[in-house]
Amino acid sequence: MSAIETFRAETRAWLEANCPESLRGAAASGELVWGGSQVEFANEDQRLWFERMRDRNWFCPAWPAAYGGGGLSAEEDAVLQQELKRLKCRPPQINLGIWMLGPVLLEFGTEEQKQRLLTPMTRGEVRWCQGFSEPNAGSDLANIRTSAVDAGDHFVVNGSKIWTSYGDKSDWMYALVRTDNSSAKKQDGISLLVLDMHAEGVEARPIDLISGKSSFCEVFFDNVKVSKDNLIGPLNGGWTLAKRLLQHERSAMSKFGEFSLPTHFDLMTILGDYLPRSEGEPDSPSDIALRARAQACALDEHAYNLTVQRMGQQARARQDVSGIAAIMKLVHSEQEKQKFEILVDAMGHRALGWDGDEFSEQELAISKAWLMSYTQTIAGGSSEVQLNVIAKRVLDLPDTPKGGAK
Amino acid sequence: MSAIETFRAETRAWLEANCPESLRGAAASGELVWGGSQVEFANEDQRLWFERMRDRNWFCPAWPAAYGGGGLSAEEDAVLQQELKRLKCRPPQINLGIWMLGPVLLEFGTEEQKQRLLTPMTRGEVRWCQGFSEPNAGSDLANIRTSAVDAGDHFVVNGSKIWTSYGDKSDWMYALVRTDNSSAKKQDGISLLVLDMHAEGVEARPIDLISGKSSFCEVFFDNVKVSKDNLIGPLNGGWTLAKRLLQHERSAMSKFGEFSLPTHFDLMTILGDYLPRSEGEPDSPSDIALRARAQACALDEHAYNLTVQRMGQQARARQDVSGIAAIMKLVHSEQEKQKFEILVDAMGHRALGWDGDEFSEQELAISKAWLMSYTQTIAGGSSEVQLNVIAKRVLDLPDTPKGGAK
């Protein structure tokens, strides 16, 4: 048996012995464990799985052992991921720090920063949130205004961030801040800073959405002191790091999506419940037309899933996948929106409930998910931005020249 | 009886007595009479109607009698139009000169030009065509390059025009030509010229379209001499006149559309022929879905027709109709395209015939009309240009500023 085969056999055996049955398969959103100082477990199995994986240093299996990682080779890590997938093990914890900031710290952080920041991540002790967007910097991220002013041994941060997921429950934030107002290109005056959410002057307020309460927060900074060793990478060099971070966002989101399927409602199944066919009676023309629309939508979802598969196969065959990768977020979010529109059509007033006992839990969940689907085509790069990126980077269509179209 | 009531009664009586029965109601495209030196009549009725209207000076009923017009007041003209409509009389002749150039000549022409050019129009003796578009001046009309160079008592014209309807059958053309290459704004170097299509150096070649032969021509000018009294309006002042001319285009096209309905195929009727319902058998789901699409399309056409009606009523009530007027061409052409797409889906291979005996005349006509419908969303201001106009003039959305979007 080759070394890798041995590793696979051992890993499989360990996972089978240590991953509790109840933590295999997709979880409802509320059932996921978020690592951090306030980590909460809904049951003993969750705690066991968390502690066992932590103690095996497998929260970050491929990170160097020096920072608490598992020290696995890329090949071993791939095997571990395959085995986790085979058993459908849920991630023992969810943590933006590991998925997004971590890889950037490994690449750009100082040794001191790696020691100080990565180790607690690999122990699941710190919950991280992201501070990028601002009210005036949505699609145009470079427009951020939250300032970090040099005050000798520390920065003083003022301003606000928006759309920070779980800002109210996180321990630390990685944030883009403006450290130079004078640069000609606004991208050039931006730095990447990490900061303690418990520090004085930081306030996180959850945002109400059209779908009701949300995990998104608005975060306000009022003269927050941040010591200078929390600057990641060069001063005014944050834009490059931010772009790198956002590259990790997609894979993070897909990992997240794989295990938490809070909004997966199967269109055709639900359609069947609300558009029942009567024995012997022909369906009404309007039901048939709706069913045809639903079929088209569900088949489009099928085409999307095949495309996910194809992208993986192309990547493994070392073929260029940039053209496919660029469509994924756009397609998925737009398809979800369309799916819910059809569901709402089919469910009539049953999909229009807000709260109360008059509607089933599933019905209320569908209403919320429908409204939330409108968030998906905006957050994380709006559909418009996705289309711009496809047009320019994939299709190589020209920019509008200066002094251009009238 | 008031004077206008008397006029109405006389007009009605005259029309009833003089408009042959066979010339009432919409005509197939080939059955319309085009005035001009080569005027052709398919039958005696056409000749009679042409000559009677000509002799009553009613080719241009509201133009001054001095130029061969009918000299009617606006009120009388309106009554005449109503009575023509009531009896569904076809226009005795079709002539772009009357509908488009005529009004501009009346406004901007010299007295000599009016005498010389309008009088033959009102006699139906000259067939006119339009020379605006060029290969590099499609949506961007100001980009024309056909040049008219001052050579003392005449201009020398070189270049080419495209999309000239019936360029090969016309006697005269009104054309936009570049008379100044040095102007900063390209609109400022353009003049409006009329010229004899039979002159030396003029060649008109019909253009083949995806639908086959067409009435559009490409017209080439090779050192064509045009005497200076054929310049309409000021030198380099043609752009203003062109815009005025194009305002008349819409009403001209709608008049034309009213009487020549070569492509009016009723969607639901044809659908019924090709998607027959079997007695006692339920329709197939795919037929039902197609029928639903067809219904939606036909109802949209209904909504369009109601909008035409509403626009007329608002105009009569002296309310602003610019917001409605701006959508008409766009909606109509896009709806037609959509209608034919559905027809083609319903007719299967019967709509895919090109020529030969294997397809009925109607089937071949539908194939051609379907392919031609693709021309409608491009010619006469593409859908994109229409949308730009709506966005900027109706919705008041801002221009892209210089040095704008990246």
Added chain:
Amino acid sequence: MNLIYNEEQRMLLDTAQEFFAERSPVSALRALRDRKDELGFEPELWQEMTELGWTAIPFPENLGGLAFGYKGMGTVFESAGRHLSASPLLSSVVLCGSILEQGGSAAQQKSWLAELIAGSKRLALAVDEGVRHNPQQIELSAVRTDTGFQLDGQKVIVVDGFQADGWIVAARTGQAADAISLFIVPAGTAGVEQSRQNLIDSRNTARLTFTHVQVAPEQLIGELDQGALILESALDRGRACIAAELQGACEELFKTTLEYLRTRVQFDVPIGSFQALQHRAAWMHVDIELARSCLMAALDAIDSGDAQTAQLVSLAKWKVGQMADKVSSEAVQMHGGIGVTDELDVGLYFKRIRVLQALLGDADYHLNRAAPLLEEA
């Protein structure tokens, strides 16, 4: 066919616009929602609307009405739509009022209709039973008894039905498909249970359960088994008014969206200068204009008693509904992140629009019902 408002109607439109803008702006709906108001509208506002005579608009003068027709009613509904102003005008006046006008006995008209017009009582129409609107499938039964009728069954999505002074209930009284009868059931009648259905639009909607409910013969409206036609005609008036409310809401939402496009700056330019958004906005304008024409045709058809009223109403409900789907979705998307927050009014418009779109028949339903229009051509 007259597709524009005349001068009188335009004056009424201006009055209604001003009234709702001042007395019931969107913030009023927000306040009702935030305090979880069960009635879903402000009784004082309703009283003021009554005093302005709007509850009398559609009725003939001999019944205490103003005979100002459904174009008149349309002006009020589109103005209410613009400001998301909540009132029981649809349920009590348009739907129940029409039924009483067309089918009510003199006594019923005297007691109930007069009170509806005065605003001193409110009725709500109980017709739907299933997931989607379908007045052809009524199963709630009314069975003859020695003293009258007994009602058993359930109604859902009864607009303004919670805490109404009574309900007009559509009940099956025979085997034939259209053997439907209409009954007035006053609040407090034994055996009627009401529960509030809280929808996303924060308005008043109720489920009603009827268990062995006894009603007297004089509570029957019109002839036994003959209620379907009266019901359908009232529903059509209601659908046209809903279309007007939708049209108003969408035009206002579109206005707000255009303003946002002109002022919101990203990448150093107003986002309204991006051509992709310009074209989408232009298409919204196109749909709004086409829908407006259909709405006006429907209102005019009702007023002139057009033989194709039902089809024209369905055309309007379909086309306006399709437009509303698009305008509301695009409005949210074009507002970006802020558009999905509760802070902006955009979401309130979105939710109300989507409920109106489903009420009394969605696009699929009315597409089919409008189809006979196409046979005439």
Added chain:
Amino acid sequence: MNLIYNEEQRMLLDTAQEFFAERSPVSALRALRDRKDELGFEPELWQEMTELGWTAIPFPENLGGLAFGYKGMGTVFESAGRHLSASPLLSSVVLCGSILEQGGSAAQQKSWLAELIAGSKRLALAVDEGVRHNPQQIELSAVRTDTGFQLDGQKVIVVDGFQADGWIVAARTGQAADAISLFIVPAGTAGVEQSRQNLIDSRNTARLTFTHVQVAPEQLIGELDQGALILESALDRGRACIAAELQGACEELFKTTLEYLRTRVQFDVPIGSFQALQHRAAWMHVDIELARSCLMAALDAIDSGDAQTAQLVSLAKWKVGQMADKVSSEAVQMHGGIGVTDELDVGLYFKRIRVLQALLGDADYHLNRAAPLLEEA
């Protein structure tokens, strides 16, 4: 499920691309059209394709094939699509070849299949009778006689059917819905009349009329009444190849369109810098990628004998067809005036694409047929 071409297949793809680009570019189709060529393809080209071994690709080695599967076939079809290259590969090899492979007797395989592979004979499949594809509704009858069978009826839209060396005819031989039998009818058989149906794509399509046509028992393929399954399987192979041809044609047309957007200047800038066009082009790209995945799944399903092959083929024909509708329409519109002239190749692509979209089942047909895929999830 393997959704990409392997190295061998990619090599074949490159060869095919080069071959068609050089030997049968769009100008070749234009020439065939302009001289109103009745055959609709160049016999020399066909001979060269045969020599390259492409007619042997899908067949097992014991039948003289290369056993290179439908992914292999797909590479040839998408390359042909890119250049609108005309050949009887679909009709003779894929459709008729599959039937002979799966249902033919040893003698039939020896005579006919070997000749098809060698390119020395051409067969065409006669299946459709109505306006739209529907192999469930075959009415052409084959009735037993003393000496064999008698065929009566009509077939339309027989691809490459004009002047073929023979036809495989799907005939009704019993009352049961699927009582279909397949017969080989050589050209020259008494009672067969052929007329050319001139379609917009300038390819070879025929109507065949069968009047008291006598066929011998050995012309029956497989068992009597058992032809439906074999037919359906061959049709699925054909549909997948059509999808591949469509995909290739659309990708090429899209490439041309992008090039035009980059170079055509209006209002002093390349029109490809207009954001509205950019977004529409981006959506085209999205559809092309999604369609590509479905196509690859269909080809792979055929090669691996997937239990859901029929549904996956329908998914591909549906999705590729929808994409093709959009890409071809947008290509014409984006090319503007010049796009509707015959001078540009855009129109030739448009016309071929629209014919392929309808052949062997349009989007509506395959949407329904693919639906069972959704039940597994």
